[in-house]
Amino acid sequence: MAVVEAYAELARRVLARPARLGRTRLVAVDGPSGAGKSVFADRLADALAALPGGGRPPMVHTDDLLDGWADQFTFWPRLEVRVLAPLRAGRPGGYQRYSWVRREFLPRVVPVPVTPVLIVEGVSAGRRAVRPETTLTVLVDAPAELRLARAVARDGTGILPELRRWHAAEGAHFAADGTATGVDLVVDGAPTLPHDDRRYYVRGPGGGT
Template identity: 80%
Template sequence: MVVPVVETYAELGRRVLAGPARLGRTRLVAVDGPSGAGKSVFAARLADALAALPGGGRPPVVHTDDLLDGWDDQLTFWPRLESRVLAPLRAGRPGGYQRYSWVRRSFLPREVPVPPAPVVLVEGVSSARAVVRPELTLAVLVAAPAERRLTRAVARDGPGILPELRRWHAGERAHFAADATADAVDLVVDGDPAVPHDPDREYVRLRV
């Protein structure tokens, strides 16, 4: 039986800061889950909560969608993240990457810096994949019903993306099944909760 539990982002932020740094001196947090589940919102609110904590500071948030070389790079972008962001942070050096423009269909020339901060968040599909788990301080999976996720994506990007989106969803399902992500993460969050809570300060954890 799944029991929803309301928890605060501040409490989670304190948990992250108290956890061990496993990527060099950086506490790496992965916010994973299928498209439209609410990963970006969760990551932003956790970053805000960390910024409000003593000694926290607002952590950099890396969105893996910014590293994809188009729709066909759904899962194969990882070497780009590893070489440009994770490897430098592991060595205590600043990282940086070029953001992909989905309008121009190419990477923009300006580099997005990723400093070796005490905490860095990586948000996106497959961000908590097995290869990086030993270096994660916290792995989060944000979940929501498929119908709700599809509605959100179409409202955000328009119905023209439906053919690519359905193919994308199939790729997600295959990845999460093979990776056993839901069984490996530290926290599963309800991305479409019906439980009363303050969404700016609180999230709903799905406790099994």
């Protein structure tokens, strides 16, 4: 059954839990493209920043780490070596952001400091390999037709061939990874329950938190 929950309460739960990636509480926001992951991650970050003594956590978008369309899941070593491993050791990390316009990584390094919370958002961000080190793993999902329409509205019809291949690969990944049953929280990315979507999200069935 769908339930309306507050971002503020979820933020408090995150901070109450232990850090598992060095001194950092890693929050992984996973889900298929167009489901609403970025919106959820941004609003959780806002809720964390609003807590007394809190600060807005840094956020890594996995799309920024992909070396083009063909790197859909194989980007992970880049995240591990440049971000996760340094934080695990208590050191700051950093990465180069991929330009989808230039089709190359930009030279400037984006720093990832050691902070109480880090949010990693994107397809496969909560994959099985990283779950032992996450403080919270979230799956945001929405109907396939709506997700496709959102992506086309954002990026144009020219991406449709790549997008259809991308969606098929996503489905295979989530099935093999057991994502829906392995995460802590499942979020409805296309809720029909009335709510203030800046302060609340709708929790779907599944998840353990």
